[in-house]
Amino acid sequence: MTVHAKTEHTKGSGTTWVGRSIRRLEDPALVSGRGRFTADLPAAHWVRFVRSHVAAGTIDSIDAPDGIGMVTASDLKGLKPIKPMLSKFNYVPIGQPILADSVVRFTGECIAAVYAPSKDQAEDFADEVNVAITETMPLTDARVALADDAPRVHAGTQHNVIVEGHIATPKFEDAWVSADRIVRVEARSRRQNATPMEARAGHAVYDPLTERVTLTCTTQMPHLTRTAVCDILGIPESELRVIAPDVGGGFGQKMSLAPEYVLLVWLARHLRSSVAWTEDRRENLIASFHSRDQYVELEGAFDGNGKLLALRGDIVANIGAYSCFPTTCGVEPLMALAELPGPYDVRAYDCRSRGVMTNTCPMAPYRGVSRPVITFVLERLMDKAAGAFGIEPTELRRRNLIDTFPYTSATGLVFDDGTYRETMEMAIKAIGLGAFRKRQEAARLQGRYLGIGFATFSERTGYGSPAFAARGMEITPGFETVILTVDPSGFVEARIGSSPHGQGLRTSLAQIIADEIGVDPQFIKVVHGDTDRSPYGWGTFASRSLVLSGGASLMAAQKIRAKLLKMASHLLEASPEDIKLEAGAAHVIGTDRSVTIASMARAAYHQTHIFKGEIEPGLSENATYDPSGTFSNACHVAVVDVDIETGNVTLEKFLVAEDAGLIINPMIADGQVHGGVAQGIGNALLEEIIYDETGNIMTSTLADFLPPTAREIPEIELHHIETLTGNTITKAKGLGEGGAIGAPAAVISAINDALKPFDVSIDEMPATPQRIRAALRNSGKLP
């Protein structure tokens, strides 16, 4: 169910494409089995990686029987390691070799690559490779790694800390001591894996004619993949073409550079042939990027009315054995540090955040980046504070949510107009909080434990290069470019730098462009994910594509529109103000005089003389957009039923009241929220990567690492408010990650609410049945 509270679309006629749930242009191919995914491509050689079976150690020998095509680190001399840079926060630059060179640092690290004419044979070959490793004591827990006497994962770090930040506002202590009540929470988010249904895959083919390699791979950032691979190989970027074809979900995992892709390009050049690798699910679970592994200690100082005066925190992020490219491993700990106060007004802040290396798979961004964890922790604090003050959790939030804009946070973030309070009030009303409390009470009398949990949060979205530059990233993502062309046949093509993987971006951008130039979206082709065809851009991550590519699309379309009006004015002998663009033609308003866009396009290329030199030939415009960013916000509500005998949690209901600015395509927007919420529910209840004490992964299949199924996800009720932000030119704010940010906090809050009679606190996610049962047993209050 979806309710649109306010939908004002500015073009007046009510017939704009923007704001309509049109069907996705992407779908016909995908539902017909005609999608084109990386693993669909044939290759002459199949590659299989030989991976470390231990978490820490030194390689003594690598032996393969004669006749096996194998590459090891000794073949790759001269190749640079992957070494993402950050010029800030005591960052220690650490290089990751493409293949482990003498030392292995996590289970699953690539040691060698073998190749054979078939996938099966490559697997057989890999089995025949013998790697002897002298094991050393691995570190899997970040807090253990911080100990004085802990071994070092890499030489040159203090206490295995690779990145560190500290923010303290002046007069913090004054605020702290003036408080009436201190509330404390110590929370942990376990390690998780984004688990896109398509695991990673790469395919590299060498073209002897041009001496170029084309790498087709499952990346969210094709241009940056090209830059990184070429830097490492030391070749000009013109020698590599990177294609991201249909990509089967990414959620951040396909944003960071996979060392495997570098090896594939190297091998294609070396063999002068085509090579392919398809990651299997086990590789994906043990050796693709992980996320979320954080401990947070948080204390809030409140005045007598429950107003938060000061916030003190300590964040420890387990970033694994290497730093990911391009964001670096600072992405989780530093974002947590800057954004921890969330949507609450708090003037005094003192927080330290550290990224700690361990012998585990490297950490990288995953949908929501850091905010699912900090929102969970902060909302635990708010719930505990509400308990301490004896008031409804929503009442405590009401007293603390930001409500004047623009608002500058204690960490220096500037929030544009948002609806932090309004979305919460909307959610309270829609869920029927009062009636729920009555039902809850009645159920408890019958031994049923229902709970409700609210999570309010802000989601920083759509930011360009200034925001990334402020983080000190050497590679500073940001702008997006769109090249919009009406070709001589009248066909419209938008070539974009961004590279979607399931978000329906092609459709949404076509809607934006269609409104400007008066053609049906189905006639607009959006080209992406090919460095030979699309302009340099950054890709799809951080809820940014629609904001940035959408903004650039609008700007380019406005230029085309202006030119079309000028041409029509010549051809129709009317002033541009009297002409409207509609249904593929320019019409003189109030007359039957018109000229089609197709015929104007032809004239723009083939009969330029008719414009008497007053209009430039051709019909192509480009635009680049690099905004400062904006904030979406939402309130999530979960209603749960906890079975105290089994620890099983059933979600009765999930509700979202959200504000992501102008909604371009409501159907697509709702789908993004559904998907994010489902991932958040999985994060809250089920998904956990478990290492044993030797650094081996116990959750290497989908029977052990458990994404939710259709049975665990309830119907999600959505409500929208559309605050038309002035910070983006389309007035859209971006919403790809929000679902995943709020859901874990709401679900765990609801579980704690349900378990109130037992006086327990579940401060760990996922809140598995085992953890819930353990807490209940320890409470000594089980009936």
Added chain:
Amino acid sequence: MTDKSDITLTINGKAHAIRVEARRTLADAIREECGQTGTHIGCEHGVCGACTVLVNGEPVRSCLMFAQQADGKQIRTVEGLARGDEMHVMQRAFMENHGLQCGFCTPGFLMLAVGVLERELDISDHDLVDVLSSNLCRCTGYQNIIKAVRAAAIEMRQS
């Protein structure tokens, strides 16, 4: 492991005479030997359902079946759903209800849903969710998949 046998896979009515090792899975054979890449592989251990196809009308996980076991049987894959340019009710329902995002799990869900409804058109809404819970989707949160399958079921019952 290199002994190969000659088998015939009949996919969407078309016979493919191929030669495969005993260990070749049906999923790999459909994709690589027969070039029908619409069937996807998400886990190769029988959990995700992305590889679901119909074998003699039954939805099966083609990663858990050897190609030789399907010798001579009727296999239907996503490529065979549409009649020429006319999409299958289920395909239309997925598009109309936004039952897909990245589209990677979609062929498996389409075949699962079609297979179940062809056998049991009167299946209850509740049981339908149970059946759909045998495949994984990471993008949609399932809600729109369920909606799509229910809509298609209604249409299939009417016609």
